[in-house]
Amino acid sequence: MNPAAPMNPAAPADAVPPENRAAPGNRATPAEELLTVRDLRVGFRRHGRPVPAVRGLSFDVAAGEVLAVVGESGAGKSLTALALLGLTPPGAEVGGSVRLRGRELVDAPRSVWREVRGRRISLVPQDALAVLSPVHTVGEQIAAAVRSVRRVSRSEAWSRAVAALEQVGIADAARRARAHPHEFSGGMRQRAVIAMAMVNEPELVVADEPTTALDAALQAQLLDTLTQARQRTGAALLLVTHDLGIVAGHADRVLIMYAGRHMEDGPVRRVLTEPRTPYTAGLLASLPPERSTTRRLAAIPGSPPTARELLAGGDGCAFAPRCPLAEERCAGTAPPAVATERTDHRAACHRWPELAALGPTLFTDEPAEVPRA
Ligand SMILES: Nc1ncnc2c1ncn2[C@@H]1O[C@H](COP(=O)(O)OP(=O)(O)OP(=O)(O)O)[C@@H](O)[C@H]1O
Numbered sequence: 488m489n490p491a492a493p494m495n496p497a498a499p500a501d502a503v504p505p506e507n508r509a510a511p512g513n514r515a516t517p518a519e520e521l522l523t524v525r526d527l528r529v530g531f532r533r534h535g536r537p538v539p540a541v542r543g544l545s546f547d548v549a550a551g552e553v554l555a556v557v558g559e560s561g562a563g564k565s566l567t568a569l570a571l572l573g574l575t576p577p578g579a580e581v582g583g584s585v586r587l588r589g590r591e592l593v594d595a596p597r598s599v600w601r602e603v604r605g606r607r608i609s610l611v612p613q614d615a616l617a618v619l620s621p622v623h624t625v626g627e628q629i630a631a632a633v634r635s636v637r638r639v640s641r642s643e644a645w646s647r648a649v650a651a652l653e654q655v656g657i658a659d660a661a662r663r664a665r666a667h668p669h670e671f672s673g674g675m676r677q678r679a680v681i682a683m684a685m686v687n688e689p690e691l692v693v694a695d696e697p698t699t700a701l702d703a704a705l706q707a708q709l710l711d712t713l714t715q716a717r718q719r720t721g722a723a724l725l726l727v728t729h730d731l732g733i734v735a736g737h738a739d740r741v742l743i744m745y746a747g748r749h750m751e752d753g754p755v756r757r758v759l760t761e762p763r764t765p766y767t768a769g770l771l772a773s774l775p776p777e778r779s780t781t782r783r784l785a786a787i788p789g790s791p792p793t794a795r796e797l798l799a800g801g802d803g804c805a806f807a808p809r810c811p812l813a814e815e816r817c818a819g820t821a822p823p824a825v826a827t828e829r830t831d832h833r834a835a836c837h838r839w840p841e842l843a844a845l846g847p848t849l850f851t852d853e854p855a856e857v858p859r860a
Pocket residue numbers: 531540558559560561562563564565566567576577578794
C-alpha cells in the first residue's frame with residue numbers, strides 16, 4: 488500500500504455504469520459457451536480453519552478457443568485446472584459452479600465424471616510420469632483410454648492408439664507403442680500424454696504447464712504439436728502457464744490470476760498491450776525486450792501473499808501491498824471484475840481507468856540494467 492499515491496480524480500471503477508459491469512462471457516452468448524465457471528472456490532483446512540486457495544473465480548471458455556491462465560506460483564492455477572476435471576487433491580473443498588454445456592460438474596456423481604473425464608474434458612499434465620504407468624506399454628495405456636469411453640475391440644483400440652501417436656509426431660509409432668514410458672525421452676513421453684488426451688477427441692483439453700520440464704526448443708515443438716492436435720479436432724484448450732511468450736503465441740484469450748482471484752481477462756493482444764491492472768502491467772514490465780543489447784528488468788517488488796497473510800488481510804485487493812497505485816479503499820474491499828473500455832476485457836482494479844496513462848510507467852522507476860545473456 489502506498490499512502491502517498493494520489494487519489495483517483497478521474498473515473499473510479501465505482502463510477503462504471505451498471506450496464507458496463509460485465510458478467511464473464513459477454514463476449515459470446517451463453518449458448519456459445521462450452522465451459523462456464525462461476526464463483527469457483529477451492530480451499531483446504533489447516534488446524535480446522537479454512538485456508539482459501541481459489542477465491543470466487545468466474546470465467547468462460549467458448550468452443551474451440553484457447554484460454555491461457557497465467558499467474559505467479561501459488562496463484563491457484565493448477566487447482567483451478569484440476570477442479571475442472573474433478574481431480575483436486577484429497578482434502579480440497581470445492582464450491583461454486585463449473586458447467587460443461589450447462590451440466591454441473593461440482594459435486595457431480597461418479598457416473599457424470601465417467602462420461603466427462605477423458606471423453607469430453609481431458610488433461611495434459613505437467614509431468615507425464617504422473618499419469619503414465621511404468622508397468623504397461625504406452626500403446627496399452629492409450630488403448631485403455633479409448634476402451635474406457637468406447638465399446639471397441641482391443642485391436643481397434645490399439646489401432647487408434649498407434650494413429651494417435653503418429654499424429655503427435657512419434658516416428659515409427661507402431662513399434663514405439665510397444666515400448667514402456669521409461670524407454671521414451673521426456674519429450675516423447677509428453678507427446679504420448681498429448682496423444683492420450685486427444686485420442687477420444689474431447690471438447691476441452693486442460694493443459695497444466697505441459698512443457699515446463701523441457702528445454703526451450705522442445706517446449707516450442709510440443710506446443711506446436713498440442714496446437715495442431717487441438718486444431719484437428721476443434722477442441723478448446725485451457726492452458727496454464729507462467730510464460731507470457733507462450734500466451735502471446737498460442738492463446739486467444741488470457742485470464743490473469745493473483746492470490747486465487749481473477750485479476751484481468753480479455754483477448755490476448757489487448758491485455759498484453761493495454762493492461763488495465765497494475766499487476767498485469769508489472770508482469771509485462773518484467774519481460775525482457777526482444778531487441779536491445781541491455782534489458783531493463785523492472786520486477787514487481789515483494790511477493791504474493793502467503794495463506795496466513797491472505798487470511799489476515801481481510802477482503803481487500805491482495806495485490807495492494809505491492810501496488811504503486813494502492814489507496815485506502817483497495818485494502819478495504821476487493822474490487823469486482825468490471826468491463827473496461829471494451830466489454831470483453833475485464834479488470835478487477837478500482838483504478839483501471841488510469842492504467843491507459845500510467846500503466847507503462849508504473850514499474851519503471853528503478854529499473855535494473857542487466858546485460859543480455
Ligand atoms: N494439497 C494441498 N494442500 C494444501 N494446500 C494446497 C494443496 N495444493 C495446493 N495448495 C495451496 O493452494 C495454493 C494454490 O496452489 P496451485 O498449485 O493451484 O498454485 P499454482 O498457481 O498452480 O502455482 P504453481 O505455478 O507453482 O504450480 C498454494 O498456496 C498452495 O500452497
